[in-house]
Every structure is written in C-alpha cells, then in structure tokens.
Amino acid sequence: MPLTTQSLKLTAQSPKPKMNKKELLKLIIKKQSFLCVGLDTDITLIPQHLLKYPDPVFEFNKAIIDATIDLAVAYKPNLAFYESMGLSGWASLEKTMKYLNQFKGQVFTIADAKRGDIGNTSKMYAKAFFEHLDFDSVTVAPYMGEDSVKPFLEYKDKWVILLGLTSNKGSNDFQFLETGNGKLYEQVITKAQQWGTPDQLMFVVGATHPEAFKHIRRLAPDYFYLVPGVGAQGGDVQQICQNGLSSECGLLINSARNIIYASKGEDFAQAAQESARKTVGEMANYLSLFSKG
Amino acid sequence: MPLTTQSLKLTAQSPKPKMNKKELLKLIIKKQSFLCVGLDTDITLIPQHLLKYPDPVFEFNKAIIDATIDLAVAYKPNLAFYESMGLSGWASLEKTMKYLNQFKGQVFTIADAKRGDIGNTSKMYAKAFFEHLDFDSVTVAPYMGEDSVKPFLEYKDKWVILLGLTSNKGSNDFQFLETGNGKLYEQVITKAQQWGTPDQLMFVVGATHPEAFKHIRRLAPDYFYLVPGVGAQGGDVQQICQNGLSSECGLLINSARNIIYASKGEDFAQAAQESARKTVGEMANYLSLFSKG
Numbered sequence: 001m002p003l004t005t006q007s008l009k010l011t012a013q014s015p016k017p018k019m020n021k022k023e024l025l026k027l028i029i030k031k032q033s034f035l036c037v038g039l040d041t042d043i044t045l046i047p048q049h050l051l052k053y054p055d056p057v058f059e060f061n062k063a064i065i066d067a068t069i070d071l072a073v074a075y076k077p078n079l080a081f082y083e084s085m086g087l088s089g090w091a092s093l094e095k096t097m098k099y100l101n102q103f104k105g106q107v108f109t110i111a112d113a114k115r116g117d118i119g120n121t122s123k124m125y126a127k128a129f130f131e132h133l134d135f136d137s138v139t140v141a142p143y144m145g146e147d148s149v150k151p152f153l154e155y156k157d158k159w160v161i162l163l164g165l166t167s168n169k170g171s172n173d174f175q176f177l178e179t180g181n182g183k184l185y186e187q188v189i190t191k192a193q194q195w196g197t198p199d200q201l202m203f204v205v206g207a208t209h210p211e212a213f214k215h216i217r218r219l220a221p222d223y224f225y226l227v228p229g230v231g232a233q234g235g236d237v238q239q240i241c242q243n244g245l246s247s248e249c250g251l252l253i254n255s256a257r258n259i260i261y262a263s264k265g266e267d268f269a270q271a272a273q274e275s276a277r278k279t280v281g282e283m284a285n286y287l288s289l290f291s292k293g
Numbered sequence: 294m295p296l297t298t299q300s301l302k303l304t305a306q307s308p309k310p311k312m313n314k315k316e317l318l319k320l321i322i323k324k325q326s327f328l329c330v331g332l333d334t335d336i337t338l339i340p341q342h343l344l345k346y347p348d349p350v351f352e353f354n355k356a357i358i359d360a361t362i363d364l365a366v367a368y369k370p371n372l373a374f375y376e377s378m379g380l381s382g383w384a385s386l387e388k389t390m391k392y393l394n395q396f397k398g399q400v401f402t403i404a405d406a407k408r409g410d411i412g413n414t415s416k417m418y419a420k421a422f423f424e425h426l427d428f429d430s431v432t433v434a435p436y437m438g439e440d441s442v443k444p445f446l447e448y449k450d451k452w453v454i455l456l457g458l459t460s461n462k463g464s465n466d467f468q469f470l471e472t473g474n475g476k477l478y479e480q481v482i483t484k485a486q487q488w489g490t491p492d493q494l495m496f497v498v499g500a501t502h503p504e505a506f507k508h509i510r511r512l513a514p515d516y517f518y519l520v521p522g523v524g525a526q527g528g529d530v531q532q533i534c535q536n537g538l539s540s541e542c543g544l545l546i547n548s549a550r551n552i553i554y555a556s557k558g559e560d561f562a563q564a565a566q567e568s569a570r571k572t573v574g575e576m577a578n579y580l581s582l583f584s585k586g
Binding site: 040042079080081084085086087089090091094110111114115116117118119120121122125126127128131132133141142144145146147148149163166167168169170171172173174175177178179180184187188191218228233 | 374380384394412418436464466468470471
C-alpha cells in the first residue's frame with residue numbers, strides 16, 4: 001500500500017486517544033471535577049452580539065468550551081436543539097464536535113440523543129454518532145430492549161449511556177411500575193448489566209430522585225451515572241454526591257442552563273466559567289474520597 | 294397589511310391540507326391501500342447507476358415515490374439512515390420531505406425518529422419534525438412518560454406515533470413485563486390514551502406479534518396502529534388484517550426493504566412498484582369491510 005493512502009487512512013480514523021473508564025477517571029482526578037456541561041444551545045437565548053457571525057451557535061459553543069475546558073470533564077450537546085434548526089443546526093453540531101475533538105484526551109463527549117431502534121437501525125445511529133461525529137458516547141432509550149442497544153456496544157472504547165431513572169415528572173408514569181421483580185427502572189439497570197461492562201455502559205439517573213441513588217448504587221456499584229436535572233430542574237449536587245459516589249467517582253453531573261445562560265450579555269463566557277467553578281467547588285469535598293485511591 | 298406580505302405568509306405557512314384522521318381514511322379508501330413505504334435508504338444498497346447524481350439518496354427516494362405514489366398512503370423516512378451520513382444525509386432528508394410535501398393531501402408522512410426527552414427538549418424535537426421538516430407525524434418512545442410526549446401533541450393536525458409493542462426480539466425484554474395492572478406495553482397503550490385522542494395519537498404495534506393484535510384492538514379500539522415488521526422481519530399481512538382492522542381501517546402497514554430493494558438494478562423503481570402492488574393486493578380483501586362505511 002502506498003504511503004499516501006496509509007497516512008490518509010490514519011487521519012480518517014481520528015488520532016484522538018480513546019476515552020475508556022481509566023482515562024475518564026484520570027481526567028476527573030486531574031481536573032478535580034466530574035462536571036458535564038450541557039450544550040443545549042438555543043439560538044433564541046444566546047447573546048445578541050453573536051448573531052453577526054455566520055454560525056452563531058458554533059461561536060457560542062466555542063466560547064463556552066474555551067471558558068470551561070479546565071473545569072468540565074464532559075460536554076453534552078443536546079441533539080434536539082441542533083435538529084430544530086435543520087441543516088444549519090446539523091452543521092453547527094458537526095463544527096462543535098470537530099472543535100471538541102481537538103482537545104485530545106481532555107474531554108469526554110456525550111451525544112444526548114436518546115436513540116434506540118431495531119438492530120439494523122440502531123447500527124445506523126451508532127454510525128452517525130460514533131463514526132461520523134466521533135462522539136465518545138450516546139444516550140440510548142431502553143424500551144426496545146437488548147438488540148436496540150447492542151449495535152452501540154459493538155464499538156470498542158465507545159459508550160452507551162442508557163436511560164435508567166430520568167429526571168422529569170414523566171419518569172413516574174412507567175419507570176416506577178412494579179414488575180414483580182423490582183420496579184421497571186431497576187429491571188432496566190439490572191438487565192442491561194448483562195449487555196455491557198462498566199467500561200462501555202453508563203446509566204442516566206436523574207438528580208431529582210436523590211433518595212434513589214443509594215439504592216441504585218447497590219444495584220450497579222461499578223457503573224458511571226450521568227446525572228441530569230441539577231440546577232433548572234431542581235436537583236442538588238450535595239445530595240447526589242452523598243448518595244451516588246462510588247470508589248471510582250462513578251458520577252458525571254450535568255448542568256446546562258445554569259452554566260451556559262448564566263449571563264445573556266457579552267460576558268456570557270466569563271459568567272459560564274464562574275457558574276461552572278461554583279459547581280466544581282461543591283464537588284471538591286467529595287473528590288478526596290477517591291482521588292488518592 | 295399589504296397583499297404581498299399576506300401571500301408570502303401563506304407560502305411560508307405551507308398550503309398543504311392537514312392530514313387528520315378523516316382525511317387519512319379518505320385517502321385509504323381512494324387508494325384502496327393502507328400501505329406505508331419505509332424509506333430506509335442506505336447509500337451502500339441503492340443501484341450503482343444513481344451514484345452519478347449529486348444527491349443519489351434523494352434521486353432514489355424520488356424514483357421510489359414516483360413509482361409508488363398511487364399505491365402507498367404513507368411514506369416513512371427512517372431518520373437513522375440519513376443521520377448516518379451526516380450533513381449530506383440531512384440535506385437528502387430535507388429534499389425528500391420537500392418533494393413529498395408537494396403531493397398535497399395525497400400522502401401521510403412519518404418521521405421514524407423514536408424521539409422523546411424532557412419537556413423543553415421534546416419541544417425542540419417537535420419543532421424539528423413538525424415545523425422545520427413539516428412531517429405529519431413522528432414516532433416517539435414512551436419510557437420518559439407524559440411530559441416527554443405532550444409537546445408533540447400540542448401541534449394541531451400533527452400526530453404522535455407512540456411505541457406500544459415493537460417488532461424486534463428485544464421487545465420481549467421489558468414490554469412484556471407484568472406490572473400488576475397488565476403488561477408494560479398494555480400500560481403504555483392504556484395510559485397514553487389519556488394524553489392524546491385517536492385524531493392525534495397512533496401506536497406502533499409490530500407485525501411479529503400477530504397474536505397480540507386482537508387484544509390490543511380491544512384496548513384501543515379507535516386508534517390507528519403503525520405496523521412495522523412485515524416482510525424482512527417475518528410479519529404477515531393477512532394475519533395482521535384479520536386481527537387488527539377496525540371499522541375505520543385503523544392500520545398502516547409498513548414495508549421497507551421488500552419494496553425499496555426489490556431490485557438492485559436499473560429497474561429498481563419498477564420492481565418497487567410491483568412489490569408494492571402485490572402487498573396492496575393482499576390488503577384488497579379487507580378493504581371492503583370499511584370502504585362502504
């Protein structure tokens with residue numbers, strides 16, 4: 001094979017280091033943080049002065065990332081916000097991911113997409129998020145069961161973040177149903193552990209159910225949880241840490257609106273940094289538990 | 294208001310007639326069909342000669358639509374197949390929807406997206422599919438409950454197609470769990486009827502569970518079901534019709550691979566038409582039940 005073909009191939013395969021559990025924990029210890037910044041970027045809510053740029057959504061994301069990169073271990077673009085703008089939204093997402101993927105080994109990326117379909121379709125979603133956009137992980141809905149989740153798990157060093165117990169009011173509609181062998185969300189968290197190891201599978205556990213964290217930690221002691229619902233939705237960092245931390249941290253706490261919209265003025269990036277720093281400060285007390293381990 | 298502004302506004306609001314239940318039934322009777330063609334368009338599977346076009350996926354879809362428009366009442370692009378190609382896939386999807394939306398009142402369009410998230414996020418997905426792409430309906434996953442579904446139902450004359458009992462093997466993992474008040478999928482189908490009327494809500498019921506149709510028809514007598522799983526997945530049209538038809542038809546049977554990949558040669562559109570005609574022929578016996586009603 002001629003050298004040029006080989007080097008092209010290497011570029012196409014993306015040289016960024018894979019973000020496995022060990023690397024993720026190193027990152028958490030290095031940054032003294034398990035904060036995930038939610039990039040729920042809404043063009044109607046970003047500062048007016050950005051609208052002069054050809055891609056205001058990307059400019060906003062780039063400024064937020066630059067301001068918080070030392071504080072956040074993860075970034076989570078929320079796909080709905082990009083899709084709502086059609087083609088230009090998808091372009092902003094691609095640019096954001098290209099930018100994030102330049103921070104080699106310094107961030108963990110999450111496609112908050114809540115996908116899941118029959119096998120041959122989930123395989124296409126996996127291609128979209130793991131190959132085309134090169135995310136480290138994707139959120140997946142469990143309703144359709146094992147063959148809807150497996151195609152995502154077939155990627156080495158990529159992660160599925162499966163909905164366990166969500167943060168919204170509607171989590172009470174089905175997730176708490178008694179199944180004769182635990183509640184539905186308990187069944188999901190228990191069964192999915194047969195599909196994926198703690199090195200490739202995490203669970204979404206909403207911050208609005210702090211009372212459930214101790215119990216869930218016993219159900220899945222070695223798994224990471226992505227915790228949405230802090231801030232705007234009312235969840236509390238302290239309670240989550242007290243009930244949810246594992247010996248390897250095991251938590252990524254997401255905050256979106258509280259950080260990215262901390263100010264709507266020209267100081268938005270600075271304000272985002274301050275808000276992120278405050279949340280990371282709250283995490284500090286708990287980091288000593290495992291940073292020496 | 295000057296006349297020019299008004300006419301511009303009319304154009305922007307899309308002049309196509311709304312596809313409510315009455316209109317859908319009229320369409321079924323007119324075409325003597327309740328066939329939905331699944332546009333699971335995979336660039337690696339379409340005929341080679343299309344690759345010379347700037348947008349081969351759109352060219353393929355357009356040819357399939359042209360060949361089947363008299364036979365199919367609905368078209369269902371499967372989002373994963375478009376997302377897997379990134380920006381160019383999203384562009385092909387937009388072009389396909391613009392083309393489909395020219396067939397005013399002649400087709401019902403389904404975004405097979407399996408979305409669902411917390412309220413403010415589902416609202417953005419609804420904007421993407423109902424406003425930006427102007428689909429008539431979108432498939433939604435029920436795990437996150439009422440507030441994840443409601444934002445879609447707030448659009449007049451647009452539809453939610455909620456996952457009830459899916460066609461894949463993994464449907465056995467959670468959907469059949471006994472909840473003390475029926476199985477999980479029965480709970481979903483029962484509860485969701487409090488959220489949406491038969492004029493705005495349908496259920497996905499997989500063709501691979503023909504034995505469940507009679508029972509589901511009793512649970513939700515007046516609702517339409519979107520039935521995937523016929524053909525490649527093994528479902529049988531006759532059994533579905535015998536068990537699932539209502540007095541207002543109440544079924545949209547989807548077929549994708551069997552129709553769109555009926556031939557991989559230059560005669561693919563002709564072959565798709567023949568395959569669609571065969572499926573519609575199977576439906577004919579059952580249409581007499583309600584076409585006079």
